[in-house]
Amino acid sequence: EGMDEQNVTLVNDRAQQQLEALRRLLDERVGVVGKLDGLARILPEGLWLTDLSFEERADAGGTPQVSLRVSGACYLEQAGKEFSAIRAFEDRIKNNPALFQGFSAARVDQIKEQVQSRSQTQYTYRTFQLDCRSDRRL
Secondary structure (H helix, E strand, O other): OOOOHHHHHHHHHHHHHHHHHHHHHHHOOOOHHHHHHHHHHOOOOOEEEEEEEEEEEEOOOOOEEEEEEEEEEEOOOOOOHHHHHHHHHHHHHHOOHHHHOOOOEEEEEEEEEEEEEEOOEEEEEEEEEEEEEOOOOO
16 A cells, blocks of 8 residues: 555565575475485495584575585595595595585595594594585576
């Protein structure tokens, strides 16, 4: 009441655009629980997760932008095999459609050597960070 027809049409059009953006967001949503379950099922022996962050948000146009950061560590009795296990984990994520859905890139970063001493025995293991991201529209 009190608005002319042109303003009512503008407000209605804007509301319809926002509603459509929300519908797209819900339709294209990535299942977080499924991804967490999938991650637990594909862990190579000797590899464990230490931190996980998942973010799903929409850009200004309503397109979902998804990121997953997984931090972990790997210890295998055979020295030097940790790199292979970490790369195998990365490949498993990339090749699993349920896990990789919503992402356009995944890469392992920051592989570091850690040394732990216990009872006069020294253990060397590797820590890593894996980042998965969706394309960002600019």
